[in-house]
Amino acid sequence: MIRRKGGFVVQKLVNKASERKAAYIFIFPAVVLLAAFLIYPSLQTIRYAFTDYNIMRPDRIVFCGLNNFIELFRDKDFWIAVKNTLYFTVLVVPFQTVLALALALLISSRRKGVSIFRAAYFSPQVTSMVVVAILWTVMYNSSPDSGLLNALLVNLGLEPCGFLNDPDTAMNSIIFMSAWQGAGYQMMIFLAGLQGISPEQYEAASIDGAGKIASFFYVTLPGLKNVIQYVVMITVIQAMKLFTQPYVMTKGGPQNSTRTLVYYIYEQGFQKRNFGYACAVAAIFFVIVISLSLGMKKIIKAD
């Protein structure tokens, strides 16, 4: 008896040890890939952030201490990029989320022909952002003779708008088209969430005398809580990385109004070849995004 029991324990231990070994072997490829393509480049970025590195002179990388960071804190363009990135995020996230939720509610019914709308609302998402950005650049053209939206405004008897050529409206124009492009994806997530709310809850609500609006606030929204948290989280992270739209549509202008942090990193690192300085901006960007994500997680948990 005792022997058998002991044998069993030993066997279990052996199993555990070999399982652990197997586990390490299984995660090995993932770890190697992460290390090669994420961890190592990140560490290099941090290292280069403390150097004067002209990208054409990899043979002349000079350690410069905190110089890049000191310069950065005095750099007007950097702070404008921070401001623009936050402005974009703060506006696009609620706008896009509400838009996606509204679309999802519109097409969640099982009426005939709804699938056409579902495909239509989702289609901007499957189109490359570069293509979408070029199309919108044409639509936003500031001359009523060529720009679709301005032609519309003029025909309605309104003044034409500068859109991308006016520092006051350029970022808002990008926010609008980004939400239009991105909402389809979140709409799909919301649709899945809506299907997870059981019809009995709506039935019970209507028996208790709740109208459409009340059942939205007391049944739909609470039922979607987790989905909304997830959607907001990924939209914030995506929004912080804004690059393609300013790159294609405005080159960061006019008057710095659409220069975002990621665009600024690209511009400094590759266009102006200030690689060390770009790495310093990237390091700060990393800190901002990580603290935002952690902060949001904390708020959600506390909730």
Add this chain to the structure above:
Amino acid sequence: MSKRVVAVLLAAVMVSGAFTGCGKTKERVNEEGESVITVWSPSDEPAIEEWWLRKIEEFNRLYEGEIELRREAIVRADSYAYEDKVNAAITSDDLPDILYVDGPNVSIYAANEVTIPLDDYFSKEEWDDFFDSSKQQNTYDGNIYAVGATESSVALYYNKDLLDEAGIDIPESKEDAWTWSEYYEAAKKLTKDGVVGTNIIMDKGEGLSYVLEQFWISNGTDFVNEEGSSAKGYLNSAEGIEAAKFLNSLIQDGYANIDPIQKEFHNGRAATMLGGSWEVATLEKDYPDLNWGVTYFPVADKDSILTSPTGDWAASVTKNVQDMDAVKEVMRFLFSEENVTTYAQAISKPPTRVSSYDVLTEYNEYPRSIFKEQLMETGHPRPRTPSYSVLTAEFAEAMLDIFTGVDPEEALNAAAEAVDKDYNKYYAND
């Protein structure tokens, strides 16, 4: 046991898969023992791609057993995509033997010792056959660092019907080229019925520096000093600010669009345009119904200097080259009289060798003769400074800021300061 084997194998496959293609350096000698010379150049229109295939075959037949020429066509998109790839190759020390670079970038690569001097690749008589404009653009610190087969120029295209209707005469010789005031008055007269008076290249990028620098030069200044070490007092000089103000008046008064549609002039929506020499072929081929002409680049009102843009992509030899003799043979082949001529013909651009014009007689006739004349007599290459990438980005930004309401002096001061800062940081102590 077998589980572990499978896991190890899987891991090995995945990891090796991830690294395939990395760490592979350029092949410099092939299996037959021939020296391999690799060329990188932007992918181009079909006629040029076909030229490359034909010429590579010809070269490899000629040098069988000695040299093998290869070319990688790299998508340029806007010029930055190409440069991003070159930057990556510099970092990994994996440059091709021959690298095509845009004219104004020749100095950047030369100053950073990415490319090597080519002065001894051709004899003095041979060099004399190349245009000065092209040699100037490709010279840095007294040495030639690149050779180009084609040149470019910009002149003023006009819609004959619209100008006739408005009763506007066109200058017949370059001494009579329109002054800025005449250009402005013409644009003003021609702006009506949904047609704008003129189109000044508005690509928000390199096109701005390429074309608009001439307004600085014509007004007696330039973007940077002769040594290429400072922009202060040039880019933002009183004459420069005056040039910016003039260009801005065209935009602000509505005689040129800040956001022109594609092919605005070609489609009859702009009465004139500052357009490149390459537009001649496009207009002839794709817009046969448009009644157009071309005249000289406009000049400043007072004490003006006759001027026109120049510059095109050119081939340079990188520091990573191993077989110096082989690369020289390839360069001498690519830029021989015959090949410069056939290349220029294929791409419909003016050739850089004077002798090519004996064959390409169309350049003796209007409209192409205008561009040839400008190239030989009034051409000014873009600034030769190792800080050119900062200069061109800052200039484009400054102009867009000015066109959207920023004070010209303020915008140009900021741009000049950024250029000088870059130069002082990386090149002043060389």
